[in-house]
Amino acid sequence: MEKALTREKVLPAALFMILVGLVIGYGGRSVIREWHSIGPAFAAFGVVWILAGPAMFVAGWWVLGDAERRKIPLWVGGVASVAAGAALIAGVLAQVIPCSAST
DSSP states (O other): OOOOOOHHHHHHHHHHHHHHHHHHHHHHHHHHHTGGGSOHHHHHHHHHHHHHHHHHHHHHHHHHHOSSOOHHHHHHHHHHHHHHHHHHHHHHHTTOSOOSOOO
């Protein structure tokens, strides 16, 4: 038998998705705003963040608003979170995303 997800269990996850979704979406917007001075690979990571941030934000509100079905928005928020994190890691490892100031 499947356990029901109570509001108390999903409230922290929903609030976290809302907050992190805003931060990631804003970061992606900041990257794309400077598109003329960055390379296409860095701009691609910005696009991923622009898509993942609002998806996480909407999924967080969806979890808070939906009384019964919480699996789908949690999956949407989780996949968006993994996509944003994977883009960040891939960008850093490929040395596309600068991690420090130039010397």
